[in-house]
Amino acid sequence: MTEHSDPHPGEPSEETVELAHQLLDWAREGQAERVAAYVDAGAPVDLAGPDGNTLLMLAAYHGHAALVRALAERGADVNRLNDRGQAPVAGAVFKGEADVVDALLEHGADLDAGHPTARETAAMFERTDLLPLSRPADP
Template sequence: MSGQNHDEPAGADGDVRSPRDGVDPEVLEFAQMLFQLARDGETERLAAYVDAGVSPDLTNERGDALLMLAAYNGHPDTVRALLQRGAEVDRANDRGQTPLAGAVFKGYGEVVRALFEAGADPYGGTPTAVDTARMFEKDAFLELFGV
């Protein structure tokens, strides 16, 4: 995350990962709505769509999955709901960032705990959650990770 804009994960405002040529605009609009639900922590609405068949690992054009967007924006209930529905806990975006590292960077303790308790690897991704915690002196997270 060093040397990058830390306000948003890669693609926080990006579009669906697919060529735009030939993709139904309504499908793109629907996907954008799902990404926004994740960013906004609209847990019940997002969970209903996932329960109806939307992939919990849906990603935008920069590789940010719904879980990354929920984690980076500090929504522990949404994170838990996505994990309960099969979201890949360590799924990195196209920059190698994981939801755990993003939550550590932002200082969202409840999100960090939810991801870690679900099996997130604090040494996965680039930079790792451990490296991020060290860089930003988030000692409570290092303690949680057993470092």
């Protein structure tokens, strides 16, 4: 073994872990250009924290529609559930984020994914106005 060998092969370096935490923080903050640049440079588009919340889930929950769109356009799974079985679209409905709901639906989000589903969440929290069939048509 040399001085420079990795004592824990297969485990990410401290720098990699720190970058992952930073990306997750930036997703919470809605830093779309910064997160997209890292994904474009090779960061996993479905990077998730220890609770299973992906970059897209965090962006959705915190109301950042532009980042949701950027990640979805780069292949993020809009229906990926976190470790609690929650879908990004249900989180966006819960938070009342109509723009995020729209962004997720534009990219194929399933209103019946997860538990509770987005439809169940909308009914529980009286936010059915966020669902497409409940909204008035655009003039």
